[in-house]
Amino acid sequence: MRYPKPFQNLIAHFSALPSVGPKMAERIVLHLFKQEHERLLSFAESLEALQDLSLCTRCFHIAEGPLCDVCSDPKRDPSVLCVVEEPMDVIAIERSGGYQGLYHVLGGVMRTGQGDDPSLRIPELLSRIATEDVKEVILALNPTTEGDLTTLYLRKKLEPLGVTVSRPARGLSTGGDIEYADEATLTSALRNREKLG
Numbered sequence: 541m542r543y544p545k546p547f548q549n550l551i552a553h554f555s556a557l558p559s560v561g562p563k564m565a566e567r568i569v570l571h572l573f574k575q576e577h578e579r580l581l582s583f584a585e586s587l588e589a590l591q592d593l594s595l596c597t598r599c600f601h602i603a604e605g606p607l608c609d610v611c612s613d614p615k616r617d618p619s620v621l622c623v624v625e626e627p628m629d630v631i632a633i634e635r636s637g638g639y640q641g642l643y644h645v646l647g648g649v650m651r652t653g654q655g656d657d658p659s660l661r662i663p664e665l666l667s668r669i670a671t672e673d674v675k676e677v678i679l680a681l682n683p684t685t686e687g688d689l690t691t692l693y694l695r696k697k698l699e700p701l702g703v704t705v706s707r708p709a710r711g712l713s714t715g716g717d718i719e720y721a722d723e724a725t726l727t728s729a730l731r732n733r734e735k736l737g
């Protein structure tokens with residue numbers, strides 16, 4: 541005895557999500573099945589609305605138009621770029637409220653250390669430095685082995701370009717991932733950033 545096809549399809553979709561196993565997916569779909577029609581409809585509409593979002597053409601954060609809210613804000617300081625791994629890091633830093641510069645979302649970190657990883661937006665970062673008025677680049681990658689490797693790699697690429705390269709103060713690095721850091725820690729780590737090189 542199997543679940544009807546639409547049920548099986550949904551279980552497969554949820555099982556493919558990060559940290560959701562098949563049993564959990566089954567429970568989620570059963571839970572959804574018991575919901576009222578309006579709630580399901582609103583859930584479906586929210587999923588569909590994801591398609592209207594895209595990545596900012598400048599910094600690759602999530603955007604509702606060609607540019608994200610940060611890039612289209614004229615009050616931001618375009619001379620400072622904070623390089624992060626994922627959009628959730630931008631959200632975390634924005635929530636802390638202590639940063640006024642712009643961002644560059646790399647899309648991950650280097651996995652091997654073997655040359656350029658084509659999935660990372662390193663060429664786009666270098667081209668922004670060539671065309672925009674950037675004076676400082678803050679490398680705010682997570683303090684993992686791959687994060688540190690990528691920081692080292694980017695530092696070597698950026699230093700000849702005449703920009704100041706820095707990273708958040710060590711307090712953050714020993715405290716773990718950016719997305720989990722509290723607001724005060726993030727603000728002080730960025731304010732007390734250390735110059736590399």
Ligand SMILES: [Zn+2]
Pocket residue numbers: 596597598599600601607608609610611612
């Ligand atoms: Zn942007």
